[in-house]
Amino acid sequence: MTGDLAWIFFSSMVVNNFTLMLFLGLCPFLGVSGKIDTALRMGAANTFVLVMTAVAVWALNTFVLPYAPYLRLIAFIIVIASLVQIVEMVIKKLSPALFRALGIYLPLITTNCAILGLAIFQTNRDYGLLQGLVFAVGSGAGLALALVLMASIRESIELADVPAVAQGTALVLMIAGSLSLAFMGFAGLLSSS
């Protein structure tokens, strides 16, 4: 079982990184990755929401959805939207500074494909509660990792002389492609012979 958990964690964090390999969570990745600081905060907020989503999804899949499988998607999206609202309120109460720093990006977590993506993968792979939690922490760490890496690179090239046609999203996508290429090197690392 532990080998299983270790594989789930490592796979979701690097081998099948949500952003660089599975193309989830691209909106914040392309939008928020300008500064390392914001990137870290966004990554942390996402991980928090992911973990709570994993628990909620497990509960839904175990107790509620077997009776109405066609309501799966609606149930997931409602739960995610509610969780994000709750997280927003909690952050606002606990740390107004953080709330202001995250600004618009907090509600944007709802439409972050990564959260719903986690819910769907967790369901398809039939993960139990512990596996789901490890999956959530791993993918959250992966999202944060991708965000921070991208932010570091973007901060470094901020003053570089990029041709005008390539500025903006095109450049970020090229950097993302290079990162993705690098991450492909992680495949096969955990396979036992």
Added chain:
Amino acid sequence: MSEMMSHMHGAPPAAGTRRATPPREDLVKGFWRENPVLIQLLGLCPTLAVTNSVANSVVMGIATFFVLVSSSLLVSTFKRWVPNEVRIATYILIIATFVTIAEFALQALVPDIHKALGAFVALIVVNCIILGRQEAFAGRNPVGRSVLDAVGMGIGFMIALLIMGSVREVLGSGTFLGVSLFGPAFEPWVIMVLPPGGFFTLAFVLLAVAWWKRRRTAHARVPATGAAAVTEKAA
């Protein structure tokens, strides 16, 4: 939530034509000028994820088209009955319903392609294009115009998917819709059907779009000022 929505509005309408937009314009603007992917930069997740083959791109385009048009139709029809506070929740409910229907339909009709598309059919729910169009257009415009807008945006999305899908499949597998183009001697550029290839392809497509836009602005300005085009930072 409403801030998020205004963040996602498309390009502003052409100056001075806000109220006078002819219906044809509602339809056609989605094809290129306000293309949801290439210009508005929405819906990038599926654009990158499912375009490793043309077949997948086509099916995804059709599914998204169905959800977009159906949702816009319903949202625009019932907008009067939906209180402002719950409008986003209602939009999401409507969209999620149609996505679920689309998913069942795909599973029943084309199970192999459904398996290839994986989670991305369900992820149409959080495709910013759909929610964005409800908020920006269908929720505040008559039904006819909303449907035209949705059709235009849906076709624009399909166009973007097809461009990406064609490039990636031809270069990455040497085939188009499964039909081998170059014969067995061709060594396919496999990276194109892998994640990095998706990123690079989209980057170059956007680069081409930016280049084309600058050229068009440059040509428009030369007669006016007679001077070289001003370098503009891309949005």
Added chain:
Amino acid sequence: MTDGDATVATDHTPAPLPEPAAVRASSLLTTLGVGGAVAGLLLVIAFGLTLPRIEANRARARDLAVKEVLKAPERYDTLYVVGRTLVQKPPEGADPKKLEQVYLGYGPGNQRIGFAIVAGAAGFQDVIQLIFGYDPKTRQLLGMKVLESKETPGLGDRIEKDQAFVSQFVGARVPLLGVKKGKRSGPREVDMITGATISSKAVIRIINNALERLAPVVDAYPAEGQG
């Protein structure tokens, strides 16, 4: 777009504040309630219409896979693994879909051909799911088919696309042993794919592990009568 404000009373006394809010709350709930009900109804209909087709697709895919790895049996039984035994009927109250299934194929004259077993584990990129046929009498494999894989196109995906690799499993003796390409010498050895060692090893490992667990179980399944 609806102007969300409730109609304000036009008399001189200011309207009591709680009232507009109360009206609004009930209209919010009504909208969501009605919307939810309609959505639910549409989905139940769609589900009902498509479920038979979806289940049929799934059953047919499984059916084709079983027939392929058991070398075209005349018929096959679906058996369920309960603990360390195979049973024909799932125990009372157990959901058959949650139990591990093994398929026993019969040839002409009710001859047993072998068992088809589904197994999966992590490969190079992600989980590989496969089905293989096994004959306990000769301890040989009858065939192997990859059901799901996300291995690298052009390299790892040759575990399912390379006929030379796949056909090696027919008649191979277990437990399998992977060897470098071209070095195959014994009935237990399987040539691995050059450049896809990890994917190849994963396939071998999946089969070996599954048989380690299930070979005693299928051996113990009581023999039928005539042959």
